[in-house]
Amino acid sequence: xxxxxxxxxxxxxxxxxxxxxxxxxxxxxxxxxxxxxxxxxxxxxxxxxxxxxxxxxxxxxxxxxxxxxxxxxxxxxxxxxxxxxxxxxxxxxxxxxxxxxxxxxxxxxxxxxxxxxxxxxxxxxxxxxxxxxxxxxxxxxxxxxxxxxxxxxxxxxxxxxxxxxxxxxxxxxxxxxxxxxxxxxxxxxxxxxxxxxxxxxxxxxxxxxxxxxxxxxxxxxxxxxxxxxxxxxxxxxxxxxxxxxxxxxxxxxxxxxxxxxxxxxxxxxxxxxxxxxxxxxxxxxxxxxxxxxxxxxxxxxxxxxxxxxxxxxxxxxxxxxxxxxxxxxxxxxxxxxxxxxxxxxxxxxxxxxxxxxxxxxxxxxxxxxxxxxxxxxxxxxxxxxxxxxxxxxxxxxxxxxxxxxxxxxxxxxxxxxxxxxxxxxxxxxxxxxxxxxxxxxxxxxxxxxxxxxxxxxxx
Amino acid sequence: xxxxxxxxxxxxxxxxxxxxxxxxxxxxxxxxxxxxxxxxxxxxxxxxxxxxxxxxxxxxxxxxxxxxxxxxxxxxxxxxxxxxxxxxxxxxxxxxxxxxxxxxxxxxxxxxxxxxxxxxxxxxxxxxxxxxxxxxxxxxxxxxxxxxxxxxxxxxxxxxxxxxxxxxx
Numbered sequence: 001x002x003x004x005x006x007x008x009x010x011x012x013x014x015x016x017x018x019x020x021x022x023x024x025x026x027x028x029x030x031x032x033x034x035x036x037x038x039x040x041x042x043x044x045x046x047x048x049x050x051x052x053x054x055x056x057x058x059x060x061x062x063x064x065x066x067x068x069x070x071x072x073x074x075x076x077x078x079x080x081x082x083x084x085x086x087x088x089x090x091x092x093x094x095x096x097x098x099x100x101x102x103x104x105x106x107x108x109x110x111x112x113x114x115x116x117x118x119x120x121x122x123x124x125x126x127x128x129x130x131x132x133x134x135x136x137x138x139x140x141x142x143x144x145x146x147x148x149x150x151x152x153x154x155x156x157x158x159x160x161x162x163x164x165x166x167x168x169x170x171x172x173x174x175x176x177x178x179x180x181x182x183x184x185x186x187x188x189x190x191x192x193x194x195x196x197x198x199x200x201x202x203x204x205x206x207x208x209x210x211x212x213x214x215x216x217x218x219x220x221x222x223x224x225x226x227x228x229x230x231x232x233x234x235x236x237x238x239x240x241x242x243x244x245x246x247x248x249x250x251x252x253x254x255x256x257x258x259x260x261x262x263x264x265x266x267x268x269x270x271x272x273x274x275x276x277x278x279x280x281x282x283x284x285x286x287x288x289x290x291x292x293x294x295x296x297x298x299x300x301x302x303x304x305x306x307x308x309x310x311x312x313x314x315x316x317x318x319x320x321x322x323x324x325x326x327x328x329x330x331x332x333x334x335x336x337x338x339x340x341x342x343x344x345x346x347x348x349x350x351x352x353x354x355x356x357x358x359x360x361x362x363x364x365x366x367x368x369x370x371x372x373x374x375x376x377x378x379x380x381x382x383x384x385x386x387x388x389x390x391x392x393x394x395x396x397x398x399x400x401x402x403x404x405x406x407x408x409x410x411x412x413x414x415x416x417x418x419x420x421x422x423x424x425x426x427x428x429x430x431x432x433x434x435x436x437x438x439x440x441x442x443x444x445x446x447x448x449x450x451x452x453x454x455x456x457x458x459x
Numbered sequence: 460x461x462x463x464x465x466x467x468x469x470x471x472x473x474x475x476x477x478x479x480x481x482x483x484x485x486x487x488x489x490x491x492x493x494x495x496x497x498x499x500x501x502x503x504x505x506x507x508x509x510x511x512x513x514x515x516x517x518x519x520x521x522x523x524x525x526x527x528x529x530x531x532x533x534x535x536x537x538x539x540x541x542x543x544x545x546x547x548x549x550x551x552x553x554x555x556x557x558x559x560x561x562x563x564x565x566x567x568x569x570x571x572x573x574x575x576x577x578x579x580x581x582x583x584x585x586x587x588x589x590x591x592x593x594x595x596x597x598x599x600x601x602x603x604x605x606x607x608x609x610x611x612x613x614x615x616x617x618x619x620x621x622x623x624x625x626x627x628x
Contacts, residue, residue: 018487018592143526152526156535161552168560175567182576183590187487190587206571207580210589214574215489217502221570224508225563232559239552439488442592446464 051417090269091117251392350380515561
């Protein structure tokens with residue numbers, strides 16, 4: 001049996017047995033919905049319905065209902081797209097990269113983080129979809145043998161790379177998530193007593209029985225999928241950044257974009273994981289499984305990636321001056337002192353200064369501070385994309401075509417609507433799905449459970 | 460049936476040492492180290508995934524060569540469109556994504572088919588507790604050439620939680 005150093009904090013608190021883990025996770029699914037959950041899902045679904053209404057209005061009328069103009073042709077839509085994709089990245093990072101590094105603390109959080117990934121990528125995919133205006137011809141992005149004339153889609157374009165990257169990322173994450181869910185659905189199936197629920201979970205569990213050979217394959221599949229999901233997650237946000245970096249717009253045409261975007265994505269993703277998990281652990285009484293140590297580990301990731309993002313901001317500034325290119329320097333001077341300087345300084349405060357507070361152990365281990373800072377970081381990362389996108393294009397080469405972007409109600413409605421849809425989906429997940437990876441948690445109980453660690457000390 | 464993964468492993472090794480073949484083990488989570496004891500070989504799914512991924516690489520390159528070089532070459536921003544090798548840098552992202560797509564999905568589908576875990580399949584674990592906290596070892600008389608009583612005696616020497624016998628005929 002694997003042993004762990006006694007000075008490491010236990011990952012599972014309290015006197016838990018294998019059965020307790022099942023009870024704690026499956027119990028809330030069997031019981032009736034708590035009142036808090038009902039209130040939250042009502043609010044979020046109302047917002048979601050409003051968002052869907054805005055999207056339908058947009059599709060019916062055309063994207064002129066957004067605040068875009070001939071100078072600022074990309075604004076909230078792409079900002080939201082990049083923001084949501086970025087949030088998605090933490091889930092894959094937790095489940096894939098931390099699996100490769102054999103980090104046991106991921107096991108309490110990976111399931112919900114992956115769910116967050118999937119829902120966030122769905123939200124992200126909405127934006128380029130509706131930005132096409134005529135969404136019913138969105139299949140034109142595929143290389144179809146074509147009867148529209150002899151043109152094929154352009155494989156030199158990062159926008160097409162994005163189509164491949166996002167669809168691969170979404171479907172691979174979904175498969176990875178579902179393969180992990182199958183054994184846990186089987187656990188729920190075998191505990192359910194009501195015939196309908198038993199039937200439903202039976203269907204979802206694909207008849208999983210837990211044979212030794214199947215577990216052997218399960219572990220291999222998890223490992224290989226983690227191995228290929230890791231470069232995938234890095235490639236996806238690199239490709240997203242190339243949507244900008246391969247253009248010749250000052251402020252976008254930067255070679256540091258891929259690593260800078262990837263660390264920004266992980267940074268914002270972990271912040272979102274914190275926001276969601278801190279609510280979920282309280283609401284579902286999972287304090288023994290997701291506790292201060294997990295939060296601290298995630299905060300450490302936030303410091304690291306937040307600092308990388310900070311260095312990237314300063315590098316950009318320095319290089320714009322050092323390059324000696326007039327347009328490039330102006331783009332950055334305009335960023336921090338122009339009409340959008342307020343957004344720039346919000347971004348700087350939220351993303352560079354606030355995560356540095358986590359160097360203090362007290363703050364890093366405080367749940368209230370973490371929750372507050374996680375929201376600050378999410379706001380900051382939204383502004384980062386807004387600053388990069390809008391400030392770089394709002395002052396064209398020719399001053400006569402300078403312009404500004406003002407969001408319309410539909411801009412706001414669509415964005416807030418995606419938040420509503422996202423939270424509705426996540427709440428649905430928290431109610432009906434095993435929110436912790438049962439089968440994985442059970443494997444670490446003996447090495448990282450508090451009771452087992454104590455017993456080991458007494459030896 | 461056993462109630463701990465470590466006693467299961469000890470019991471399995473003890474039985475195997477006596478020459479008894481364990482037909483199957485059902486457990487709620489992967490028990491590390493049980494596979495060599497009961498003779499489960501390492502899966503070849505990893506190799507399969509690699510082959511699927513290579514298929515994806517080939518298809519992606521072949522497709523892009525046909526679309527962009529052979530069928531309808533275009534001058535896009537003065538970028539080369541005369542040969543696959545010249546244009547390769549721009550094709551790397553899609554090649555990579557498509558390889559991952561094929562590798563991951565191919566592997567997942569093979570995994571589900573080989574396991575026989577598909578939508579609508581009935582559960583075949585002998586006891587519902589094996590997905591919660593119990594571990595079941597399945598041993599048959601016909602595989603071992605021993606009588607039921609002899610087998611039972613051998614099994615009872617291990618730290619057992621429960622024993623049930625079933626007649627398959």
